[in-house]
Amino acid sequence: MDSGNLAWSVAATALVLFMTPGVAFFYGGLVKAKSVVSMMMMSFGALGLVSVLWILYGFNMSAVESPWAFAGNPFSDFGLAGADSDTLVGVAYGATFAIITVALISGAIADRAKFGAWMIFAGLFATLVYFPVAAWVWGGGWVYSLGETFGFSTNVIDYAGGTAVHINAGAAALALAIVLGKRIGFQKGVHKPHNVPLVLLGAAILWFGWFGFNAGAEGTFGLLGTEDSTVGLIVINTIGATAAAIIGWLIIEKIKDGKATSVGAASGAVAGLVAITPACANLTPGWSLLLGVVAGVVCALAVELKWKLGFDDSLDVVGVHLVGGLIGTLYLGFFATGTGLFLGGGWEQIVLQLIAAVGVMVYSFVVALVLGFAIEKTIGFRVKNEDEIAGVDTAVHGEEGYALAEQA
Template sequence: MDQGNTAFMLIAAALVLLMTPGLAFFYGGLVKAKSVISMMMLSFGALGLIGVLWVVYGYAIAFPGAEGLIAPWSIDWSAIGLSSLLETPEDAAYPPLAFVAFQATFAILTVALVSGAIADRAKFGAWMIFAAVWATVVYFPVASWVFNFGLAEDGSFAYGGWITYGMQEFFGVGAIDFAGGTAVHINAGAAALALALVLGKRVGFSKGAHVPHNPPFVLLGAGLLWFGWFGFNAGSELAADGTAALAFVNTIAAPAAALLAWLLVEKLKDGKPTSVGAASGAVAGLVAITPACASLTPIWAIVLGVVAGAVCALAIDLKFKWGFDDSLDVVGIHLVGGLIGTLYLGFFANGTGLIYSGDPTQLLVQAIAALAVLAYSFVLAYVIGFAIQKTIGFRVKDEDEIAGIDTVVHGEEGYKLETV
C-alpha cells in the first residue's frame, strides 16, 4: 500500500467535505437575513443525510463493478454497509475505504448544490425527502455512469461507466469528465431548474427585489469552496503525481480568470464590480474547470475561465427573461458553467480535442454525455419534486415566506439584536 497516496486521498476527501459548509456560507449570505438559518440548514441537512445513505447503500449503487457499464442502477450487494471493504488487499495502492470516503464527499456536495434554487421558500422536511430520493435514483446512478471503473490484473482498463468509458466501444473515445462536470454540476443544475419550476417564484420576484444580506458570508463561502476544490479536482487523480499537479494549477488559473471576466462584465453592464460578482465568478470558473482540469494546458484553462466567467455573468439574468426563480443562480452558474466546461473539452482537450486532432468525435461524445445527464436529472427531479409538492407540500405558505422562514421552520433567528 502506498501511504503517500493514501494520505493524499484522505486529505483531498477532507478538503471536499469542507466545501459543503463553505457552500452553506456562500448560499447563506445570498439570501435575506430572515432565511439564513433555513438556507444553511439545507446544506447541513444534505451533509447528514447523504453521508449516512452513502455508507448504507449509495456506494454500492454508484460502484457496482463491471455491471455498471450495462446497468448503472445495479447494486453490489456485498458493499451494502461497506462490510466487504473493511480489509485492504495486499496489492492495493490505497485502502478501498479511502476511495469510499472521497466519493462520499462528492455525493454530499452535489445534493447540497441543488438547494440554492429553492431558497427562502422550501420546507426542510420536504427537502430532506427530495434529497434522499434524488440521490438514490439520480446521483448514485449518474456517479456510476461517470466514475465507476475497474482494472484487469495486468493493470489495463477492464470496465467502466458508459459516459467516460462505455462510449469508447462506439466512438473510439469516451467523454472526458475528470472530476464531475456532468455528474456534479450539470446534474445539480438540471435538478435545480426542475425544482425552481415546481416551487414557483418567490413572493415579489423581480430583478433587484432580492439582494444578498451578507456579502462577507458570500466571500467566506467562496473562499472555502475554492480551497476545498483543490481536493475536488487534484484529488480525482487518486495519486499525488504530475496529473494532480496539472489539475491543481488549472484550479488556480481558470477561476482566477473567471473572477476577472465576471467583474469586467459587471462593470460594463451595471457600472460597478461587486464582491458578490467576484465570488460568483470564481465559482463559475471552478465549475467549468472541474471536468477539464487534467486535460487542458494552463493557458487554455485561463481561456476557459474567461469564457465561463463572462457567459455565466450574463446567464444569471435568464431567469428574469424566461420567468423561473432560480434563487441563487444554480442554473446560471452550475448548469451553464458545467455545460461550458464539458463542451469546451470537445475543442481543446489535449490530444483529442478538435483543434489538436481535427476530429469532432470528442465534441460529439461530450455533448451526448452532457445532454444525457441534463435530461435524466431534470425529468426525475421534476417528478420527485412535483410528487412532494402535491402530497405533503414542498413550499411554505406565502405569509411565512414574507415573514422569514427561519423562526417558522427552525425556531431560530440568524441575528438576534438585544437592547439593554
C-alpha cells in the same frame, strides 16, 4: 496504498467535505437575514443524510459491471461490512462528491422551502439520480464506456464532475425552481444578499476545498507521485481558470451595471471552478485561462435568463452550475490536449462530450421534476406565504440567524 497517497487522500477528503459548509456560507450570505438558518441547514441536512445513504448502499450503486446497467447492486455489501481499509478511503472521498452535489441544488429554492420536504427530496435524488449517474460517469457505465461503444479512439472526459456534479445539480435546480414557483415579490433588484462578507467567505472556502475536489483523485486512486501524474497541471488549472473567470465576470458586470461587485467576484470564482472541474487534467494552462474567461463572461450573462424566462432560481444555480458545467464539458471537445478538435483530434471528442452532457442533464431534470411535484402534491414542498414573509428560519426551525440585543 503507500503513505503519501494515503495522506493526500485523507486530506483531499477533508477538503471536499469542507466545501459543503462553504456552500452553506456562500448561499447563506446571499439570502435574506430571515432565511439564513434555513439556507445553511439544507446544506448540513444533505451532509448528514447523503453520508449515511452513501455508506449504507450508495457506494455499492456507484459502479457497474456492464456499461448498460442502471446502477450497481445496492445490497452487494450493505453498510460496507466487507470493505478493506484502502477501499474505505476511496468510499469516504466519493461520499463528499455525493454530498455537495445534492447540497448545491438547494440554492434554487432559497427563502421558501420546507426542510422536511427538502430532506425527502435529497434522499430520493441521491438514490435515484446521483448514485446511478456516478456509476455512469466514473464507475464503468454508459458515459464511461461511450467512446468504446462507438468505436472511437477517445472517451468522454469528466475528470472531477462536470456532468455528474454540476450539470446534474444544475438541471435538478431548474426543475425544483419550476416546482416551487417564484418567491413573493420576485423581481430584479428586490432580493439582495444580506451578508456579503459571508458570501466571500463561502467562495474562499470553496476555492480552498476545490483543490481536493480536482486533485484529490491523484492520491485516492494511487496516482500521486508517478511519472505520469497530472497533479501539477490540475492545481495550476484550478488556480488559473478560477482567477480568469473572476476577471471575465467583473468585466461583464462593469459593462452591464457600471460597477464591479464583490458578489460578482465570488460568483465568477465559482463559475470558473465549475467550468474547470471536468477539464482540469486535460487542458494546458493557457487554454484553462481562456476557459475561465469564457465561463465568467457567459455565466454572468446566463444568470439574467431567470428574469427573461420567468423561473425563480434564487441563487443562480442554473446560471452558474448548469451553464458552467456545460461550458467546461463541451469546451473539452475543442481544446482537450491531443483529442480536442483544434488540438489534434477530430469531431469524436465533441460528439462524446455533447451526448454525455445532454444525457445527464435530461435525466436529472426529469427525475427531479417528478420527485419535486410528487412531494409538492403530497406533503407540500413550499412554506405558506405568511411564513415566507415572516421568515423561514423562525417558521421552520424556530431559530434566528442573528439574535440582536434589544436597544434600551
